[in-house]
Amino acid sequence: MKTKLLVLCFVLISISAFAQDYIFGKVRSEFGAEMSNAIIINTRTEEKVSSDKDGNYMIAARISDELRFVKSGYDRISVKISNEHYSAPVNVSLPKSAYLIEEIELAFTPTGNLKKDSKLLDAPKRLVALQGSLDAYMKSPMQEAVPQATTIPSAFKPKDLGEGTISLLSVGSGGSSGLLSAVAGLIRPSKRDQQTAANYSETQAFYRRVKAEIDLSFYWSRGWTEEDLDRFLIYADNSYSLAKKYRKSFDIAAISSDMKMAYIEYIKTHKVGT
Known part of the structure; x- marks a missing residue:
């Protein structure tokens, strides 16, 4: 047992x-x-x-x-x-590996039309030398004395727009500094609304968010693969600055509209899907 x-x-x-x-x-x-x-x-x-x-x-x-x-x-x-x-x-x-699009070098290709091709060739040496001399002359200091008026006739003086008005900056001793700061803030250009280019990590994060939140059924219905979509996103981003404009304020309707516009141009030069 x-x-x-x-x-x-x-x-x-x-x-x-x-x-x-x-x-x-x-x-x-x-x-x-x-x-x-x-x-x-x-x-x-x-x-x-x-x-x-x-x-x-x-x-x-x-x-x-x-x-x-x-x-x-x-x-x-x-x-x-x-x-x-x-x-x-x-x-x-x-995760998908990052890849770079190969650079395309544009070279001069003669068309056979001498009038057109001559415009794309290097300028004659004498013309280049003349343009260089003109540039140097324009950048050199003036040799002749410029007459300067010591006084401006009253008839030609600019009108003082502040004459007869009360300066708001001088009203109130306690709140003058705050008022001055507020006015200076209105005059100073705002930098918060200026758009900046997206770096690599921000661009990749934007692409992932597009795939996760945008309705891509239009592209899948045309037989696109994920790799086809990746190439198109890079093209659309380069053409319409998608990551630059929308990575911080993700406007789904605006992004979809820009992608449709990019698609119309993209299919003219790219063969994708079935």
Whole structure:
């Protein structure tokens, strides 16, 4: 009887140990889309598996093993396995990698029309020298004395607009400094409303908010992928300064309108969707 109990315990322990050798989970993008064909690597055993069309995966791993999640166009993520990972799925979200648009160098291409092409060529050396001499002359100090009137005739003096009026700045000794500050504040140009260019992190945060809050069904209905939308957002931002204008005051209606205007121009030179 004891022998049978020992064998049964051994079998149960073996089954339990075998069940804990595998990690289950799902791979998604940072916006929640299920991600297929993501590569999951156990760095200790070098075993590799791919996520299915629904983003699900299964891989053998022990405690302290490191699982690495890799997908082209996305940042890598690593997870170190612990006891808690055997009791719940290990779900990960891969953030989109930042990428830069290649610079385009515009070069002179002759058209064959001499009249047009000559305007795009370098100016003659004699013309360049003449323009340089004129610039130097205009910047040099005047050599001739300029006549200056010591007094201005009364008929030509500007009218004193304050004559016969009472200065508000002198009213009240106790509140004059406050009144002066208020008037100075009205005269001084406000800097709070001036728009400034968005930096890289502000621009990326604005793109994420557009994807999360703007209705993008118009673009998805045309067969666009997430990568197509990313390229279009960069184009629309460069053309209409979206991040600069709306990153602080996120006006959904205005952003949608500017994106529609950018779309009309974008599809003329870009082939996207189906």
